[in-house]
Amino acid sequence: MIRNFAGIITASYKLIKVCEQIEKVATTDATILVTGESGTGKELVARAIHKLSKRSGNFISINCAAIPDDILESELFGYVKGAFTGAFNSREGKFQAANKGTLFLDEIGEMSLRLQAKLLRVIQEKTVQKLGSNVDEQVDVRIVAATNKNLRDEVVKGNFREDLLYRLEVVHFELPPLRERKEDISVLAHHFLEKFKSKYSKNISMSQSFIEPLKMHEFRGNVRELQNIIERAVLLCDSPELTSKDLPAYVLKNIDVKEEYKTDVCDKKELQTFNLDFDRINLVEFLTNIEKEIILRALEKAGGNKTVAAEMLNVNRTTLIEKIKRLCKEAA
Ligand SMILES: Nc1ncnc2c1ncn2[C@@H]1O[C@H](COP(=O)(O)OP(=O)(O)OP(=O)(O)O)[C@@H](O)[C@H]1O
Ligand SMILES: [Mg+2]
Structure with a gap:
C-alpha cells in the first residue's frame, strides 16, 4: 500500500515504520537526528516533522558544511552593530528566525567543535546570545539535525562531542537506502x-x-x-x-545479468566470433549463430529482461521469446 506522510511517499515497510514514529514524536519538542545516505530524504523528513508538529513558527534550514565557521556562527546566532568589522547593523540569527518553529541543521557532522559547544548550550539553556552582546534571549526552537556521517565514529575520532550527540539523538531516524x-x-x-x-x-x-x-x-x-x-x-x-x-x-x-538468462539461450562459451570460410560455410547455421549472439548480447544489456531486450532489437516480445525457445531447442 502506498502511503504519503506529509510528502514522504513510500510503500516500504521499513520507511512506513520510520514515518509512523515521526508522526508520534512530531508534536513533541524532542530534538531529532536524521541519518542516512545522500539523497535518502533527510531534508524531506525534517520538513515533514515541521509540518506535522503544528509549530506556529517557520522552518529554517542551514547547511553547516557549506559555510565557513565564523560566518556560520553569525548566521546562527546573529550579531549586534559593531560586533565585528562590517557589522554595520544588528542582525537576527537563524535561532531567532526559527523561534516557535523548527531549525534544520543539515550536515551537522561538519560543524566545528567550537560551534558544537555553543549549540549544546543553546539546547540546554534555550537561550542565545547575539555576537557582540551579553544579553541572553529566550528562544523556543525545535532542532532537527541531519548527517550522512556516522556520528559515533566521529566521536571516537574526536571530531564530534559525545554530549552533543546524546542531546541530538533523543530521537534518531535512520533512513534506509x-x-x-x-x-x-x-x-x-x-x-x-x-x-x-x-x-x-x-x-x-x-x-x-x-x-x-x-x-x-x-x-x-x-x-x-x-x-x-x-x-x-x-x-x-x-x-x-x-x-x-x-x-x-x-x-x-x-x-546485473541474471544467471537464468545467461543460460536461457545457450551456454555462454558458445559465443563465437564468425570467420567466413567459404569452403565450409552453412548459411542457415551461420545466420542462426549471429542471431543467437545478438539476442544474447541484448539480453545481457537488458539485465535479462526480455521486454527491454525486445525493444532494443525492435521486435515484439513474443517474437523474441519464440526465437529464444527455438534457439534453446537447437542448442539442446
Ligand atoms: N520518500 C520520498 N517521497 C517523495 N520524494 C522524496 C522521497 N525521498 C526523497 N525525495 C525527494 O528526493 C530528493 C532528495 O531528498 P533530500 O534532499 O531530502 O535528501 P537528503 O537525504 O537530504 O540528501 P543529501 O544528503 O544529499 O542532502 C528531494 O527532492 C526529495 O523531495
Ligand atoms: Mg539534504
Missing part, C-alpha cells in the same frame, strides 16, 4: 513522473521497458538519483511513452 526498499522504486518513479509531467506540461506514460531496468539499478544516489533520471527522461522524450531508450546508458550498463 533505496536499494533496501526496492518496492519504492516503481512507486517513486510514478510519483516523479506525475510531478514532471505537470512541471513540463507533457502527457507521458512509462513502459515496462523503462521501469524494469530501474528496479535492478543500485541507486547509489538514492531517491535524488531516481528523481533526476525521471526528470531528464520527461524533458528529453519526444514520444508519448518512456522506454528503455530514455534511460541513461549507465543504468542499462550497470544492471
Whole structure:
C-alpha cells in the first residue's frame, strides 16, 4: 500500500515504520537526528516533522558544511552593530528566525567543535546570545539535525562531542537506502513522473521497458538519483511513452545479468566470433549463430529482461521469446 506522510511517499515497510514514529514524536519538542545516505530524504523528513508538529513558527534550514565557521556562527546566532568589522547593523540569527518553529541543521557532522559547544548550550539553556552582546534571549526552537556521517565514529575520532550527540539523538531516524526498499522504486518513479509531467506540461506514460531496468539499478544516489533520471527522461522524450531508450546508458550498463538468462539461450562459451570460410560455410547455421549472439548480447544489456531486450532489437516480445525457445531447442 502506498502511503504519503506529509510528502514522504513510500510503500516500504521499513520507511512506513520510520514515518509512523515521526508522526508520534512530531508534536513533541524532542530534538531529532536524521541519518542516512545522500539523497535518502533527510531534508524531506525534517520538513515533514515541521509540518506535522503544528509549530506556529517557520522552518529554517542551514547547511553547516557549506559555510565557513565564523560566518556560520553569525548566521546562527546573529550579531549586534559593531560586533565585528562590517557589522554595520544588528542582525537576527537563524535561532531567532526559527523561534516557535523548527531549525534544520543539515550536515551537522561538519560543524566545528567550537560551534558544537555553543549549540549544546543553546539546547540546554534555550537561550542565545547575539555576537557582540551579553544579553541572553529566550528562544523556543525545535532542532532537527541531519548527517550522512556516522556520528559515533566521529566521536571516537574526536571530531564530534559525545554530549552533543546524546542531546541530538533523543530521537534518531535512520533512513534506509533505496536499494533496501526496492518496492519504492516503481512507486517513486510514478510519483516523479506525475510531478514532471505537470512541471513540463507533457502527457507521458512509462513502459515496462523503462521501469524494469530501474528496479535492478543500485541507486547509489538514492531517491535524488531516481528523481533526476525521471526528470531528464520527461524533458528529453519526444514520444508519448518512456522506454528503455530514455534511460541513461549507465543504468542499462550497470544492471546485473541474471544467471537464468545467461543460460536461457545457450551456454555462454558458445559465443563465437564468425570467420567466413567459404569452403565450409552453412548459411542457415551461420545466420542462426549471429542471431543467437545478438539476442544474447541484448539480453545481457537488458539485465535479462526480455521486454527491454525486445525493444532494443525492435521486435515484439513474443517474437523474441519464440526465437529464444527455438534457439534453446537447437542448442539442446
Ligand atoms: N520518500 C520520498 N517521497 C517523495 N520524494 C522524496 C522521497 N525521498 C526523497 N525525495 C525527494 O528526493 C530528493 C532528495 O531528498 P533530500 O534532499 O531530502 O535528501 P537528503 O537525504 O537530504 O540528501 P543529501 O544528503 O544529499 O542532502 C528531494 O527532492 C526529495 O523531495
Ligand atoms: Mg539534504
